[in-house]
Amino acid sequence: MEKGDTVELLTNYGDHYEGVRERKGYGKANLNDGLGGDDDDKSRLMRNIVERKSIDDLIASMAFLEMYYLVEYLNDSIFQPVKVATENQSATLCPRDLMARRKFHWLALRLEGRLNQLTEIANNTPDDQLISKHQNVKPQCNGWCEKKYPRFVSALHKMIREWHLPSIDAIPSLSQNTNTKDPTKSVQDVLIDEISEELLYQVNSNPTGPLLPKPMDPALWCKSAIDLTKHIVHSIARYMFCECGTDASKKENLLTCILESAKKTAQDVRNASQAINIQRNVLTNEAIDQWILLLAFKSFGQKIDPDQISSPSSPPNQSMINMYDFPTPIRFGTAAAMAEIQAYQDATELLSLDSYASPSVLAKLNDCRLSMISQYNPSSLEDVTKRRQQHHWMPRDVSSFKRGVVRVNEHWYLLNQVMLVVHVLVSNCVDWSSTGGDVIMYNLKKLCSAIHVDIKIAEIVLSQGAVNPIFPSVETKEKGADGSLKTSSRKSGSKRAGKGPVAKKSSAGSPSKEYLKRNIVFDGPCDHYKGWFIQKIKRHTGDHTDSYWYHPDLPGAKVRSRTGMNHLLELMRENGMDMKTAYESTIKNIGTKFFEGRACFT
Numbered sequence: 001m002e003k004g005d006t007v008e009l010l011t012n013y014g015d016h017y018e019g020v021r022e023r024k025g026y027g028k029a030n031l032n033d034g035l036g037g038d039d040d041d042k043s044r045l046m047r048n049i050v051e052r053k054s055i056d057d058l059i060a061s062m063a064f065l066e067m068y069y070l071v072e073y074l075n076d077s078i079f080q081p082v083k084v085a086t087e088n089q090s091a092t093l094c095p096r097d098l099m100a101r102r103k104f105h106w107l108a109l110r111l112e113g114r115l116n117q118l119t120e121i122a123n124n125t126p127d128d129q130l131i132s133k134h135q136n137v138k139p140q141c142n143g144w145c146e147k148k149y150p151r152f153v154s155a156l157h158k159m160i161r162e163w164h165l166p167s168i169d170a171i172p173s174l175s176q177n178t179n180t181k182d183p184t185k186s187v188q189d190v191l192i193d194e195i196s197e198e199l200l201y202q203v204n205s206n207p208t209g210p211l212l213p214k215p216m217d218p219a220l221w222c223k224s225a226i227d228l229t230k231h232i233v234h235s236i237a238r239y240m241f242c243e244c245g246t247d248a249s250k251k252e253n254l255l256t257c258i259l260e261s262a263k264k265t266a267q268d269v270r271n272a273s274q275a276i277n278i279q280r281n282v283l284t285n286e287a288i289d290q291w292i293l294l295l296a297f298k299s300f301g302q303k304i305d306p307d308q309i310s311s312p313s314s315p316p317n318q319s320m321i322n323m324y325d326f327p328t329p330i331r332f333g334t335a336a337a338m339a340e341i342q343a344y345q346d347a348t349e350l351l352s353l354d355s356y357a358s359p360s361v362l363a364k365l366n367d368c369r370l371s372m373i374s375q376y377n378p379s380s381l382e383d384v385t386k387r388r389q390q391h392h393w394m395p396r397d398v399s400s401f402k403r404g405v406v407r408v409n410e411h412w413y414l415l416n417q418v419m420l421v422v423h424v425l426v427s428n429c430v431d432w433s434s435t436g437g438d439v440i441m442y443n444l445k446k447l448c449s450a451i452h453v454d455i456k457i458a459e460i461v462l463s464q465g466a467v468n469p470i471f472p473s474v475e476t477k478e479k480g481a482d483g484s485l486k487t488s489s490r491k492s493g494s495k496r497a498g499k500g501p502v503a504k505k506s507s508a509g510s511p512s513k514e515y516l517k518r519n520i521v522f523d524g525p526c527d528h529y530k531g532w533f534i535q536k537i538k539r540h541t542g543d544h545t546d547s548y549w550y551h552p553d554l555p556g557a558k559v560r561s562r563t564g565m566n567h568l569l570e571l572m573r574e575n576g577m578d579m580k581t582a583y584e585s586t587i588k589n590i591g592t593k594f595f596e597g598r599a600c601f602t
Helices: 018-024 028-033 041-060 064-087 095-123 143-148 150-162 187-204 223-241 247-277 285-295 332-350 359-364 381-386 398-402 410-429 444-451 455-464 562-575 579-589
Strands: 370-374 394-397 477-479 485-487 520-525 533-538 545-550
Touching: 018 028, 018 041, 041 095, 041 187, 064 095, 064 150, 095 150, 095 187, 187 223, 187 410, 223 247, 223 285, 223 410, 247 285, 247 398, 247 410, 247 444, 285 370, 285 398, 332 370, 332 394, 370 398, 394 398, 410 444, 410 455, 444 455, 562 579
Parallel strands: none
Antiparallel strands: 370 394, 477 485, 520 533, 533 545
């Protein structure tokens, strides 16, 4: 080891260190369940939202004395050193200190809310009904202390008020300092990211449920929606902390910026829809793929439990549930895979043909890796309000759009991926009333006018809420001896040789298929083979990464080596074959050694 290098000791920390390991990207959930580390926006955000929710719940249950001793400890041991570090102009401003200072600000707001709640309860309760600390070691509301020792209450208020983060003017070096891990970011940018996370937690902590569920998850939100979300929360964060001027002028600038962003994203959606629906025959595959990536939802291709999607009134694995009026929203990738099978079955039934597909095809069904929402136009506005939410969107595999079988539902994207995102964030994170309270600067009508959608339809979409597909569950299920479904849990191997179970490998020496589905480190467009997508999977041990290539026109199959890719492309180029013919010729003459999985053409 070189001087300054670090290495993790093979020490059994139990479960106490697992959270840190997950954040660094090598915990059990990272290896077994595909969870990302803190460098993955989706995983980091959802992990932090859960932690903030647990802190909120803890504060909401605190009695006065508990709160006082906690605040006193945090103030003396942590806050005061952090305050000195962030306000010392002669020292280099550390991003970690600034983030800690902002977290204290967030804590202060919640502690003040709980303290005001306890004070109100104490003031409205007669003295003889207050709970004495001598009668209960841990009283839920220790109003007795508040009235008996008002100096404690005053001291607590004073400490909490000190935690509030001052404006940007109090930290002059905030905008100039670039001492971060990412040299392109200043510490101000780090602070903006922290405030943005607070805003996303705010819209996900609604008592009736999250208003924007999993806001950075590409399985629920397309790239256009995720980029729009980031831009809006960053703009609001800058308005809250980093901009100077009167509140009215700052709000006016913020509203202009947000409406321009919404208008641009809406235009991108329209351009992508037009390119895929109308211009797909004149554009190159590379150009079409770029437009598709703006609207596509990504899945890791999880295996679908056939028992969950089989119709209860038919033999197992032979008929699926009715997707269109199913009460629970179906995952986009799952619905797309089911729709491809349903389209094939409908076609064979319409033409009175015998299906060549095995009745047990549902047993081998996986989520589509890339899917988009297909076009559906209800006959009337009344029909929109009567049907279930699931009836108004139907995902399909991107290959169906490239073949022209279905069309992109541009209207659905404008409403559910643009309008809803903007309105939820803007209306819940900013107080748009003027100083006098007589004028409201923002309303839904202004947004709908900017992106050119019908306000009546927009109101219906908002009343239904964000589409949150949760069916079927992503946990792997297996049947027990009694026939009941049990959640499978696979223990990871021990780091020391000879201890614990060893990960199974296939006969070719590659990682097990169960592991390949879970330890994906990259899944996106391939720069070397235009029009193809590459999936990189890290092995259990060592630093080796396996690469697999897949294409929308080759559904269900992946090419497992560059040799296989070169053979397939050369066959297409020299013999003028399309991809399906080249694939079938390779399978017939060479076998399946170049491929992982089997292509299923509908």
